[in-house]
Amino acid sequence: MTNKMKHNQDRCDFCGVCVGVCPHDAIELREAELIVDDERCTRCGQCVQACPIHALEVNDEAGV
Amino acid sequence: MKPAYDVIVIGGGPAGSMAARYAAGRGASVALFEKDREVGVPVRCAEGVSHAGLAAVVENIPSRWIAQKITGAVLHAPSGAEVPLHTDQIGYILHRKIFDYDLAQMAAAAGVAIFTRAHVTGLIMEQGRTAGVVVDHLGERRRIEARLVIAADGVESRAARWAGLATRTALADMESCAQATIGGYQGDPEMLHFYFSRSMAPGGYLWIFPKGNGMANVGLGISASAGGERSPHDYLEAFLARFFPGASILGRVCGGVPCSNTLKELAADGLMVVGDAAHQANPLTGGGIVTGMIAGRIAGETAAEAVAAGRSDRETLRRYPKAWLAGEGGKQAQFYRLRKFVFSLGDEDYDALARSVLRIPVEKRTILSIMKSALLHKPSLLLDAVKLFT
Ligand SMILES: Cc1cc2nc3c(=O)[nH]c(=O)nc-3n(C[C@H](O)[C@H](O)[C@H](O)COP(=O)(O)OP(=O)(O)OC[C@H]3O[C@@H](n4cnc5c(N)ncnc54)[C@H](O)[C@@H]3O)c2cc1C
Ligand code: SF4
Ligand code: SF4
Numbered sequence: 001m002t003n004k005m006k007h008n009q010d011r012c013d014f015c016g017v018c019v020g021v022c023p024h025d026a027i028e029l030r031e032a033e034l035i036v037d038d039e040r041c042t043r044c045g046q047c048v049q050a051c052p053i054h055a056l057e058v059n060d061e062a063g064v
Numbered sequence: 065m066k067p068a069y070d071v072i073v074i075g076g077g078p079a080g081s082m083a084a085r086y087a088a089g090r091g092a093s094v095a096l097f098e099k100d101r102e103v104g105v106p107v108r109c110a111e112g113v114s115h116a117g118l119a120a121v122v123e124n125i126p127s128r129w130i131a132q133k134i135t136g137a138v139l140h141a142p143s144g145a146e147v148p149l150h151t152d153q154i155g156y157i158l159h160r161k162i163f164d165y166d167l168a169q170m171a172a173a174a175g176v177a178i179f180t181r182a183h184v185t186g187l188i189m190e191q192g193r194t195a196g197v198v199v200d201h202l203g204e205r206r207r208i209e210a211r212l213v214i215a216a217d218g219v220e221s222r223a224a225r226w227a228g229l230a231t232r233t234a235l236a237d238m239e240s241c242a243q244a245t246i247g248g249y250q251g252d253p254e255m256l257h258f259y260f261s262r263s264m265a266p267g268g269y270l271w272i273f274p275k276g277n278g279m280a281n282v283g284l285g286i287s288a289s290a291g292g293e294r295s296p297h298d299y300l301e302a303f304l305a306r307f308f309p310g311a312s313i314l315g316r317v318c319g320g321v322p323c324s325n326t327l328k329e330l331a332a333d334g335l336m337v338v339g340d341a342a343h344q345a346n347p348l349t350g351g352g353i354v355t356g357m358i359a360g361r362i363a364g365e366t367a368a369e370a371v372a373a374g375r376s377d378r379e380t381l382r383r384y385p386k387a388w389l390a391g392e393g394g395k396q397a398q399f400y401r402l403r404k405f406v407f408s409l410g411d412e413d414y415d416a417l418a419r420s421v422l423r424i425p426v427e428k429r430t431i432l433s434i435m436k437s438a439l440l441h442k443p444s445l446l447l448d449a450v451k452l453f454t
Contacts, residue, residue: 015108016220017240017320020233021288029220030183031100050288052240052318053297 004043005036011055018047068209069095070371072197074184074223076103076168079339079356080216085171086364092371097182097199104164108319110273110281115154117354132157132276135254141418142261142411150429157273187226194227194334212367212376213335219320221341227332236289237324239268239350242296243283245315260414266290267407323347325400326393331381336363347400355392362387
């Protein structure tokens with residue numbers, strides 16, 4: 001699970017575009033499950049921009 | 065599943081199936097791991113190929129692959145101007161599910177052991193060399209050794225990164241796509257449509273690819289750095305509302321295509337990378353079925369030779385990048401520059417271009433003549449165009 005990113009499981013299409021652009025290899029995509037590794041994620045927001053259906057958001061509430 | 069194979073292929077798309085098939089065809093023992101339940105599903109693709117392209121990579125084209133024959137194309141400018149293209153090239157809209165299944169079956173017939181629901185989660189590394197994979201298969205984690213691994217894991221590729229290759233896609237080069245398959249399509253079933261407009265698809269284009277039986281793949285790609293507040297899904301909704309209000313939607317998918325130059329390094333010690341994972345789709349059009357198959361075949365043959373020679377170091381594997389660059393891959397750099405040019409244009413430029421191309425008689429209106437008109441806008445492109453079209 002992740003704190004740094006909010007992932008909308010119901011909106012996600014599990015297409016892998018976010019994985020392809022993540023500079024830190026922080027996203028693991030299974031057939032219908034997406035896991036962001038908080039140790040690696042820097043909240044750069046590139047996955048948010050690349051997602052075709054905006055299913056990811058940077059979680060502003062979680063402390064840095 | 066055996067504890068070791070000569071070659072392990074990660075990913076059961078067109079590139080992976082071709083790589084596996086050609087490695088096994090030359091005597092290597094080969095396993096292919098696909099993380100999803102089925103190969104080829106879901107179909108994240110508009111399914112268009114040219115006859116010439118496909119005929120170059122398969123011995124024959126069975127009719128069950130073809131959803132619709134294509135004989136022409138119309139380009140649409142932001143003003144609404146329509147530019148019919150002359151083409152003597154025939155193309156197809158494939159049934160990609162059937163196509164991907166058949167490519168996998170051809171690999172199986174050549175002796176490849178195929179496993180679905182087999183998610184590769186890591187590589188076995190020995191002194192900097194890839195020596196196998198860690199795979200989660202039906203809830204069980206296993207370590208499977210291999211002399212050589214071929215990463216054919218598509219846009220979401222991570223495997224080649226684990227081996228030290230720089231396969232991450234820059235944001236501007238990622239075409240982020242949304243597509244709907246609609247019913248009740250009444251347009252000419254043999255005609256493709258392309259819409260170029262910054263306001264409708266910034267850094268990309270919209271397409272309508274008829275699939276026969278009143279169906280069509282309607283979709284778009286935008287540069288991932290260009291969308292801002294609006295996602296490809298939002299742009300697609302706007303397009304559907306405008307051109308196909310009330311249409312029934314039979315399917316929806318998201319997806320993406322790395323549209324950069326091919327990776328600088330396609331091989332590491334014990335590993336090669338092919339297809340979308342290697343950024344081998346045409347960076348201008350985003351078409352990657354045939355290019356991935358071409359690269360897959362070369363990599364598969366290279367793998368079998370390397371196994372037979374008992375070597376899998378980067379130097380031995382260099383045959384693959386060499387052959388790729390000598391053929392299809394040699395055009396990538398120019399297509400990439402054309403991509404940057406075409407998608408840097410504003411709506412006024414597209415409109416001006418449409419006006420000048422419409423002055424060319426339709427029978428002479430080929431991609432080449434359109435490029436010539438574009439060159440009047442930006443003469444520095446001449447060199448690229450000459451290299452591509454001569
Ligand atoms: C919306 C859209 C429209 C397109 N339209 C066209 C078109 O009209 N014509 C055209 O030529 N191209 C088109 N393309 C591009 C084309 O779909 C791709 O270039 C092509 O599928 C690439 O083939 P591939 O074998 O490299 O990868 P893929 O077909 O993506 O296959 C990769 C496979 O690897 C699997 N995988 C990933 N990670 C792992 C792992 N860790 N373990 C096990 N398996 C894994 C995936 O599940 C997947 O099945 C389109 C793409 C999109 C997104
Ligand atoms: S890019 Fe978006 S839709 Fe695709 S897998 Fe990532 S979060 Fe899901
Ligand atoms: S925010 Fe950046 S680092 Fe974190 S998952 Fe997204 S792309 Fe990767």
